[in-house]
Amino acid sequence: MKNTKKKKKVFDNKALTSILSDSSLKEHSNIRIGDKASYLFTPQSVSDLALIINDTKKAGLDFLPVGGGSNILFGYVGDRVVILDRDLPKICEVNNNRVVVSSNHDINSFLSEMIKYELGGLEFLAGIPAHLGGTVNMNAGAFGKNISDYLDWVEIINPEGKEEIIRKEALKFDYRHSSIDGFITKIAFNLEEKTRETISSEIQSILAERRKRHPYDFPSLGSTFKNPPGYFAGKLVEECGLKGSRIGDAEISEKHGNFILNKGNATFEDVMGLIDLVRKEVYERKGIQLELEIKVIN
Ligand SMILES: Cc1cc2nc3c(=O)[nH]c(=O)nc-3n(C[C@H](O)[C@H](O)[C@H](O)COP(=O)(O)OP(=O)(O)OC[C@H]3O[C@@H](n4cnc5c(N)ncnc54)[C@H](O)[C@@H]3O)c2cc1C
Structure with missing residues (x-):
């Protein structure tokens, strides 16, 4: 009861429509560890996401974006505002080898979708239980390649709750790290033209290699x-x-x-x-x- 009052004080009614009150963080981490969070949101529109982030800032709290949860170990999260990407709108626009995609696509279904367009390059990530936003934020990589190699720009909701497009040149990417500060909502990739057969066989050999190791x-x-x-x-x-x-x-x-x-x-x-x-x-x-x-x- 006390907790509900506190939530109402921090977040306005529109933002509160996307709060998940009964879910444990365990369900949102691939290692299946985590307790209940004070604030766990699953916004269904980018404007609701911006509202939540804006209210978070006004309250002096921090927010944590969560994609596939394949790299997060939850301990005591305190007042951190946890925001899941899963219910945000899904988009995927393809124009020649340029793909603009929402961050909440999971890697494996995105790779399968790209086979239809004969676009490849990201096969090295096959088998990772992650979302595109998390992989870009972490600059995920394997077999000598990193996801930032294929990036053009990202669209984020910044910590002030404002939409911003940031080109790759303005960002810094290192080993499993990027300088992105905000919630990634959209990503533009420049992919490689490849035949369906080549992409599928590369995915199969990456999956076999992963299963072996x-x-x-x-x-x-x-x-x-x-x-x-x-x-x-x-x-x-x-x-x-x-x-x-x-x-x-x-x-x-x-x-x-x-x-x-x-x-x-x-x-x-x-x-x-x-x-x-x-x-x-x-x-x-x-x-x-x-x-x-x-x-x-x-
Ligand atoms: C079996 C297995 C194999 C793996 N193999 C690899 C591998 O080969 N190479 C590799 O690099 N990693 C690997 N990983 C680790 C993990 O998959 C990557 O780090 C991946 O990038 C995490 O993506 P995610 O969507 O799960 O992110 P999450 O775990 O949800 O989040 C990771 C970080 O990114 C942030 N984040 C998530 N979504 C967003 C967003 N939309 N905007 C801004 N920040 C966001 C989170 O706040 C957090 O700081 C593996 C993990 C597993 C379980």
């Missing part, structure tokens, strides 16, 4: 740590004998040392316990400080 049988967030220059984080974990280490229901995969799996009812603390263990052991034995690739929200 990565564990897909339990929920995870993909690579937990960034690869330090000149090393592979998973290999360092393996060399420290940490594969298979378990705290509660969280376990370091036997198949890939950089993946932490939820083998049942793992908690935020279980996963953080493993992260601390890995960082300590790798530092003590190898003198290397591992940096997190996943986003820990706590």
Whole structure:
């Protein structure tokens, strides 16, 4: 009851129509960990999204965009305003090799859609349970390619609640990082013309490669740590004998040392316990400080 009053004070009635009150964050993170959030929104229009972000700023709170939830570990989120992209309008406009698409398309259905237009390039992301907005924000990459290689511009709702188009040249992209500050709503890509057969066979070989290297049988967030220059984080974990280490229901995969799996009812603390263990052991034995690739929200 107290909570509802507080929400009414922060957000106007229009914004409150898209609040999800009964959903737990667990349902919105690929590793299936998370409690209820104080503010969890799923806006159905870009204008409602702008309203929510504007009210968030007025209240002096922070917001967190969530796409596929494949890289977010939720702890105590406090008053952070969590905003899901899933119910925003979906658009996809194709003009020659230029594609303008809403950020809430999931990678795998977007790749399938592009096969119809004989447009490729992003096949290296096949199999990732992510949305386009999250992959651009994280500058997702694999097999030597990054999504920013194909980017032209993004449209965002900035932290002031205003729509803004930002060209790639005005942004900075590094390893699993971008300088984008706001909620990405639309993305323009320049893709490559390829035949349907070539794209489909590239997707199949990427999927086969991923199945060979990565564990897909339990929920995870993909690579937990960034690869330090000149090393592979998973290999360092393996060399420290940490594969298979378990705290509660969280376990370091036997198949890939950089993946932490939820083998049942793992908690935020279980996963953080493993992260601390890995960082300590790798530092003590190898003198290397591992940096997190996943986003820990706590
Ligand atoms: C099995 C598996 C394999 C994976 N393989 C790879 C891989 O090969 N390469 C790789 O790079 N990653 C990989 N990942 C990690 C993950 O998929 C990527 O980081 C991806 O970019 C996250 O996208 P998402 O939509 O799930 O983002 P989320 O997890 O929802 O969010 C990630 C970050 O992006 C922000 N964000 C999300 N949506 C938006 C938006 N619309 N606007 C602005 N910011 C936003 C969030 O606030 C958060 O900071 C893998 C994960 C799994 C589970």
